Amino acid sequence: MTDNIIQLAVIDMAGTTVVDDGLVVAAFESAATAAGLPHSGIEREQARQYVLDTMGQSKIAVFRTLFGHEELAQQANRAFESAYDELIDNGNARPIPGAAEAITTLRSAGVKVALTTGFSSTTQEKLVAALGWQSLADLTLAPGDGVRGRPYPDLILTALMRLEIDGVGNIAALGDTSSDIDSALRAGCAIAAGTLTGAHNQQQLRDAGATHTVPTVTEFADLVLQFR
Numbered sequence: 001m002t003d004n005i006i007q008l009a010v011i012d013m014a015g016t017t018v019v020d021d022g023l024v025v026a027a028f029e030s031a032a033t034a035a036g037l038p039h040s041g042i043e044r045e046q047a048r049q050y051v052l053d054t055m056g057q058s059k060i061a062v063f064r065t066l067f068g069h070e071e072l073a074q075q076a077n078r079a080f081e082s083a084y085d086e087l088i089d090n091g092n093a094r095p096i097p098g099a100a101e102a103i104t105t106l107r108s109a110g111v112k113v114a115l116t117t118g119f120s121s122t123t124q125e126k127l128v129a130a131l132g133w134q135s136l137a138d139l140t141l142a143p144g145d146g147v148r149g150r151p152y153p154d155l156i157l158t159a160l161m162r163l164e165i166d167g168v169g170n171i172a173a174l175g176d177t178s179s180d181i182d183s184a185l186r187a188g189c190a191i192a193a194g195t196l197t198g199a200h201n202q203q204q205l206r207d208a209g210a211t212h213t214v215p216t217v218t219e220f221a222d223l224v225l226q227f228r
Helices: 023-034 044-055 059-067 072-092 099-108 121-131 154-162 176-189 200-207 216-227
Strands: 010-014 114-118 140-141 171-175 190-195 213-214
Touching: 010 099, 010 154, 010 216, 023 044, 023 176, 044 059, 059 072, 059 099, 072 121, 072 154, 072 171, 099 216, 114 154, 121 140, 140 154, 154 171, 171 176, 171 213, 171 216, 176 190, 176 200, 200 213, 213 216
Parallel strands: 010 114, 010 171, 114 140, 171 190, 190 213
Antiparallel strands: none
């Protein structure tokens, strides 16, 4: 087996394989209110912009930076998860067209797939269940004890270890944010690709150092299989 063969694809969820459609920002509004931010004004606007700029990162880490106190951050995070879960329950969980098929294509070709997120594992599980994706990927991963969220490389490296991949050069990663790209580059992935279906545009992804940009996860699957 040559060093340049991709054995693992680490793929983001919201904005990459799952339609976001403003759900994260909507849930953030509930979090901001729970943390005591004014309903309007510059403070609220700046906090909202920070959430947009840090899309893809661990939500609790974002709230810790925004609110400065652990208690407030936890309070905001609980409100965020509750609001996002309610949005899922109300039928707002929709896959990016072709996402499930792209993942199935990769796995059929012998490439393992890990689905990652900046949400908690509880919210990720709820989202996976709503989509009926419980058996779609080889692994689902969220930030937790001993596993930092993006932009750190932990999710990717944890997937490498759990799925017994030969090395970081055998990994391709895909996400829709600068944080996804940063995480993939820190991990040493052979492919650190950005998709244009989510939070950040092509220029932002390229500025972050993306090795490739693709219209959707479908083209990412093609890229990975051609790279092989």
